[in-house]
Structure formats: structure tokens, C-alpha cells
Amino acid sequence: MKTSKILMILAVASLLFACVKNKNGAPAQTQAExxxxxxxxxxxxxxxxxxxxxxxxxxxxKWIAVSKQEVNPGEVLYYYDALPMENFHSKEIDKTFDVIYFVNKISKTPGTEQPAMSGGMPSSHQGKVAVSDAEVEITKPEGELSISDVYANKADYSSKEFEIRGVVVKVNEQVMGKNWVHIQDGTGNGGxxxxxxxxxxxxxxxxxxxFKGKLTLxxxxxxxxxxxxIMEDGTLVNKQVAEI
Known part of the structure; x- marks a missing residue:
């Protein structure tokens, strides 16, 4: 009974908050908006x-870059956060920007929470997911380094150069002057x-x-x-069409 009353109070409070007006008669923005x-x-x-x-x-x-999508002149759009890049040259449109802001997501309405960091910019692994969610799996002979090994012994691989083989599952080209490549081999550690x-x-x-290189932690x-x-400034040793 107490739980249902609390939920009722929260629901009413939410409705009252949504109806708050500012001095101009427009609905007041929430802190997130x-x-x-x-x-x-x-x-x-x-x-x-x-x-x-x-x-x-x-x-x-200002100039803004986002993962490719339909956008039309005259539209009013919203974004949460941006990464500024100075003197950025885009190879794909052959244009240099004094400053351009890379954003992860744009929308036609202001959101109510910070969007997940994905999309236009290289995604980072802040969450934990199951290894079964990996998109690929390749066969490696006994003794060959796996992505599971790398994560399990990341401190070791930050101090010595190593080679790692995997299948490319995503590429973000020429962000901050580099290509951001995501590889998988069907193994993992700690999600x-x-x-x-x-x-x-x-x-x-x-x-x-x-690829060959060292880890940055x-x-x-x-x-x-x-x-x-992350492996920064990795050197490509070999590539071929994957046989998955």
C-alpha cells in the first residue's frame, strides 16, 4: 500500500512539474532539456x-558533423555534447574547417537525458556486455594472442608492442585526423x-x-x-577478406 501511494505522489508531482510555465507563458525547460x-x-x-x-x-x-543522415536547411535541431576540432580537413568533401564540432546525436526535440555516446564519433566501451553479443568469431591456433588475452593482461600490453588479429566490425574515418577501427575475434574478458x-x-x-602497437590505458x-x-597509432601488418 505504501509503495502504491508513493508512486501516485510521484506521478502527480511529475504532471505538475510538466505544467510549470515561465514568465512568457511557455512551458519551463527541465534541467536536462x-x-x-x-x-x-x-x-x-x-x-x-x-x-x-x-x-x-x-x-x-558554426559547423557541426554527425553520422550521415537526412538534414534539411531551416530545421531546428538539438544536440547534447560536442567535441571541437580545430583546422580539421575532411577528405570526403575536401574541405578544411577552422573549427568543427563532432556530435554523437542530433534530434528534432530536446531530450530528457544525456544520449548514449554512440553514432558519429568513435564509441567507447563504458558498459559491460556479454561475449555472446560479439558479431564475429574466427579460429586462432593455440598460442595466438586473442582479444580476451589483451583485456585480461592490459597492463602488460601497455608497455610492450604486440600484434593482434581480428575482423573489422566498424570504422570511423578521419576523426581527429585518424581512422578509428573496431575489431573482434569472438573472445572477450569482463564483458x-x-x-x-x-x-x-x-x-x-x-x-x-x-595490427601492431601498444595499448593506452x-x-x-x-x-x-x-x-x-585503446591501441593508438596502430600499424597495419596484414589484411584480407575474413572467412567467418
Whole structure:
């Protein structure tokens, strides 16, 4: 009985809060809504992987990049957070931006909570998922290093160079001047089965690749992009079409 009364009180309080008006008679924004940034689109350039948006925010013109999607001039859009890049050159549209802001998600309405860090920018493994969710599985001979081994002994691999083989499941091209490659081999440790590698090498989803490098631990790129483990500036040793 007490639980049902508490739920009833919370529901009524939620309705009352939603009806609060500001001085102009418009519904007041919640704290989460006010955290979102509002832009008005003036120009759109579609690239191969990204949509480049020229917009105004609080009267200031700026460029924003997001994973490729339909956006139209004149639309009012919202985003939560952004990662600014100075003197960024986009190869896919052959344009250099003095400053461009990479955002994870845009929407036509302000959200009520911070969106998950995924989409346009390279995703980070902050959550834990089951190894069974891995998209690929490849056969490795006994003694060959696996992604499970890497995560289980990450401190060791941050101090020595190693080679790791896997299948490319995702690529974010030319973000912060690098390609961000996600590989899997069907193994994992502690819920981590996807290894992120930054590189200048060009690879495609579905290719079986071998990279060489060292791990960087607890890497914080800002704007919520935190990696427990990442191989930075990896060297491509070999690639071929995967046989899964």
C-alpha cells in the first residue's frame, strides 16, 4: 500500500512539474532539456560517412558533423555534447574547417537525458556486455594472442608492442585526423570483446586484419569519450577478406 501511494505522489508531482510555465507563458525547460544545445540549420553538405551542418547557435555561426543522415536547411535541431576540432580537413568533401564540432546525436526535440555516446564519433566501451553479443568469431591456433588475452593482461600490453588479429566490425574515418577501427575475434574478458585501434591505415568492415602497437590505458579524449583500453597509432601488418 505504501509503495502504491508513493508512486501516485510521484506521478502527480511529475504532471505538475510538466505544467510549470515561465514568465512568457511557455512551458519551463527541465534541467536536462536546458542542457541541450539548439541550432538552426542553414546549409548541409553530405559526405560519405558524415553529414556536415552549417548552423547558428545563439546567433553564432558554426559547423557541426554527425553520422550521415537526412538534414534539411531551416530545421531546428538539438544536440547534447560536442567535441571541437580545430583546422580539421575532411577528405570526403575536401574541405578544411577552422573549427568543427563532432556530435554523437542530433534530434528534432530536446531530450530528457544525456544520449548514449554512440553514432558519429568513435564509441567507447563504458558498459559491460556479454561475449555472446560479439558479431564475429574466427579460429586462432593455440598460442595466438586473442582479444580476451589483451583485456585480461592490459597492463602488460601497455608497455610492450604486440600484434593482434581480428575482423573489422566498424570504422570511423578521419576523426581527429585518424581512422578509428573496431575489431573482434569472438573472445572477450569482463564483458569487453571489441578492441578500438586508431590508425592511418585504410580498412573496411568485414576484412580480417592484423595490427601492431601498444595499448593506452584510461584514455580520456574529452566530451565523454573515455576508453579503458585503446591501441593508438596502430600499424597495419596484414589484411584480407575474413572467412567467418
Amino acid at each position: 536546458s542542457a541541450f544545445n539548439m541550432i538552426k540549420v542553414s546549409e548541409v553538405i553530405q559526405g560519405g560517412s558524415y553529414t556536415y551542418i552549417s548552423a547558428t547557435e545563439n546567433g553564432i555561426a 569487453n570483446f571489441d578492441l578500438t585501434i586508431t590508425t592511418q591505415a585504410d580498412v573496411k568492415v568485414g576484412e580480417e586484419v592484423t 584510461e584514455k580520456d579524449f574529452g566530451a565523454g569519450y573515455f576508453y579503458d583500453v
